Amino acid sequence: MVTLGTSSTLCSFIGVMLPQQINFGYRGKQEVKHARCGGFQIKANVKTPNKDDNSLRVTTSSTLDDFVFRQNFTIKSYEVGANEKASIETLxxxxxxxxxxHFKTFxxxxxxxxxxxxxxKRNLIWVFTHMRIETYRYPVCDEVVQVEAWMSVAGKNAVRWNWLLRDSKTYQVLSKASxxxxxxxxxTRKLSKIPEEARREFESYFVNSSRMIPEDDIKNIPKLNVITAxxxxxxxxxxxxxxxxxxHVSNxxxxxxxxxSVPESILTNHELCGMSLEYKRECGRDSKLHSLTAICGANNNNVEFYHLLQLEDRGVEILRGRTKWRPKPIRNWGLLKLLLQLQNQRHYLFHTS
Amino acid sequence: MVTLGTSSTLCSFIGVMLPQQINFGYRGKQEVKHARCGGFQIKANVKTPNKDDNSLRVTTSSTLDDFVFRQNFTIKSYEVGANEKASIETLxxxxxxxxxxHFKTFxxxxxxxxxxxxxxKRNLIWVFTHMRIETYRYPVCDEVVQVEAWMSVAGKNAVRWNWLLRDSKTYQVLSKASxxxxxxxxxTRKLSKIPEEARREFESYFVNSSRMIPEDDIKNIPKLNVITAxxxxxxxxxxxxxxxxxxHVSNxxxxxxxxxSVPESILTNHELCGMSLEYKRECGRDSKLHSLTAICGANNNNVEFYHLLQLEDRGVEILRGRTKWRPKPIRNWGLLKLLLQLQNQRHYLFHTS
Known part of the structure; x- marks a missing residue:
């Protein structure tokens, strides 16, 4: 459990327009999208996108139509990893x-x-309890992506954030998260019920999309220990x-x-395609942690792991998770591995000119 | 020494227009800036800035006028630290x-x-040998800043990158770096001379600003050890x-x-206002490091430290540095410290709803 940072199951099919169905049209120079979602009329006005621009694409009207928020991001040079693609942290x-x-637009x-x-007034902040993300393609440096975000109800004392990450040119879905x-x-750092007064401030912005994003089986992730890991x-x-x-530590x-704690061979030859995390506790500045991983399945070169983060002290559980990995597209990876090995073997002396 | 990431001394005065003198004017809707720098005529065309936009502000002409590059950045929620300000890493x-x-515009x-x-053709990449940064004010979340970047000569086998970070509204200089x-x-991971053919590709873009940014005394940073740290x-x-x-590890x-290795009391009560780093060697995936810090001076609540990063194995030197710290503006910091202490003392159980 961590500050704004979250899990439940996502739509199981790729390329879904979200909410349920979206029809495009233009009113003057303004693009208009209509959608129906769970019997709920949604209309989101977005400015005509400038694809090379990572400024906000914000619905500006103050009506109840502002349910789905869109923001463009350009993948920066410092947001890609060794494979030249956006890292999972970046997404x-x-x-x-x-x-x-999105919340600001309310x-x-x-x-x-x-x-x-x-x-x-009540010293309350948002914290994430769980997060699930599925990624079909990682964008590369300089690529412009569009994030769609919307909020939905999750019982009396929780809310759910839902996201689609799209290629801003083709609108193909690259990733889904919830x-x-x-x-x-x-x-006090204790969880609190959502006060009725606070709930009234934002409940009118909920999108009832629960049937679009079924619940995840995150509760079935076992707790690892030194024997099972x-x-x-x-x-x-x-x-x-x-x-x-x-x-506290950002989620x-x-x-x-x-x-x-994921094996090096997986990190170099595979890419993360699915992740479910259940945040159990906060983690502060002086925490010392152990990261445990266990293989939970393998199929056609795809691999699945269970994870546990726990405090060194008394083994207090911080996070439980599951990750899914698929083989990476092969692209000079043999050379990259060789270089990594070389780097680990020797360190060179550099002279500045 | 690390991949694109750099140090030398910066202008010692705040608010300098760079290069030497810049006159603003407008041609139609396009803002035009003229400058003279080291007897060198500079003219950079920039589009009229949209302050709420973090897209590139790129000079688009293909003439030799393209010497100073400007790019706007909006400080994102994930780029600020515990003090709600952009971190030094973000800058x-x-x-x-x-x-x-900037290099792409060439x-x-x-x-x-x-x-x-x-x-x-020659398997060459850029690596940083040193970096110096002075910061007068750290921008906050959602603030739009403008970075000015230009390249200058540094002997036969090095180049220098120089930067000014400005408040995009007032053009006040917030930070300078080189x-x-x-x-x-x-x-081979060995340093190389700059081949003449490669140098010819970019030398026409050098700005001769060496007299604007005098050399730093980075060579005088002593090497620490377990006794002196x-x-x-x-x-x-x-x-x-x-x-x-x-x-390899990003600089x-x-x-x-x-x-x-900076004392916790400094991290919580002071902010970093100056930093000089000399990168000595690459650092790979499997490196284990020690971070050493020694107090080198204190004056009017300002503090200065020397630093060393070295490999655990044989104490091979990775980085030598010096940092300068000034007291933070007091803003509920007592409460923040208390919360940090509380977090380190206990971990709460959270129930998801």
Missing amino acids: MNYFQDSAIN GIHRGGFGSTEEMI SGCVMMNKL DYICTDLKPRWNDLDINL VKYIGWVLE | MNYFQDSAIN GIHRGGFGSTEEMI SGCVMMNKL DYICTDLKPRWNDLDINL VKYIGWVLE
Whole structure:
């Protein structure tokens, strides 16, 4: 459980227009999208997109039509990994940023990560309980992607954020994600019910898309231990800059620790195509963690793992997760592996001119 | 020494227009800036800025006027730290990104981080040898900043990248940075002279601004050891996603390790206002590092430190540096410290709804 950062199951088919059905049209120079979703009329006005631009694509009307928020991002040079593609952290950062910006368009945002007036009065902040992401293609440096974000109800004391990441030129879906958010008192660090006054501030913006995104089986992820785990990585610590404005480790940073106990051969030859994370507790500056991984299945070169992050001290559970991996497209990877090995064997002396 | 990521001394005065003198004017709707720099006529055409937009502000003409490149960035929610301000890593990421994009406008970019055709033929990549950055104010979330980047000569086998970070509304300088880049053979991982053929590709874009940015005394940073260091942090390891497309740890990631051995009281009560880093060697995936810090001076609540990053194995030197810190503006910091302490003392159980 971490600050704005979330899981439930996503649509199982690729390329779905979301919500249920979207018809495009133009009114003057303004593009208009209509959709029906769960018997619920949705109309989102978006400006005609400028594909090479990573500014916000914000619905500007203040009516109840503002349900789906769109934001373009250009993949920056510092957001790609060794494979020259956007990292999974980059996509999660985009999802989080679009959720916050969507919240701002409601006109009730008063600071922090989606805090409203009623939340601030009660020292409440949003925290993620779970996050699920499926990725079909990772965008590359300089590519422009569009994130669609919308909020839906998840019981009495949680909300769900839902995202689609699209190629901004073809509108092909590259990734889907969904999350659960609850409120926490930032002084006591205890979870809180959503006060009725706060709920009233944003409930009119919910999109009833639950039938589009069925619940995940995240509750079935087993708790690993030193006997059941196949790979264990110890001595993991947050760095100073892993802390977010809520003064705990950002949920996105957990991914780095999960990957630390994934076998090197998988990291180099496979790419992450699915991930479900259940956040159990906060993680602070002085935490020391162990990352545990166990193989849970393999099929046609695809591999699945279970994961656990736990505190070194008393083994307190921080996160439980499952990841799915598919073979990477082969592209000079033999050479890259060779270089990695070389780097690990020797360090060269450099002279500045 | 690390892939595109750099140090030398910056102008010692704040608010300098760069190059030497810039006169603003408008031709139609297009803003025009003229400057003289080191007896060198500079004219950079920039589109009229849209302040709320973080797309590129690129000079589009293909003449020799394209010397100073401007790019706007909007500080994202995931780019701020616990103090709600852009982190030093964020600024360094912006500098690096603007340098690469500037290089692209030369019309000679063929891939990677600023690789040209002649570099690719010879398996050459750019690597940073040093980086210096001074910051007067850290921008906050959603603020739009403008980076000015230009390239200058640094001897026969190096180039220098120079940057100004400005408030996009007032054009006040928020930060200045400068770096040194050399070439490395990506197969042998050895430094290389800049081949004449490669140099000819970009030397016409050099701005002779050496007298604007005097050399730093980076060579005077002493090498620390366990006796001379006041603070030592061990067991530091790169994470999988710390690797960049050149398959070594990105220069920006080194900052996190440097900060790990800075006393907690400084991190919470001060902010980094100056940093000089000299990159000595690459750092690969399996490296284990020690971060050493020694107090080198204190004056009026300002503090200065020396730093060393070295490999656990044989103490091979990776980076030498110096940082300067000034007191943070006081803003509920007592409360934040209390919360940090609370988090480190206990971990709460969260129930998802």
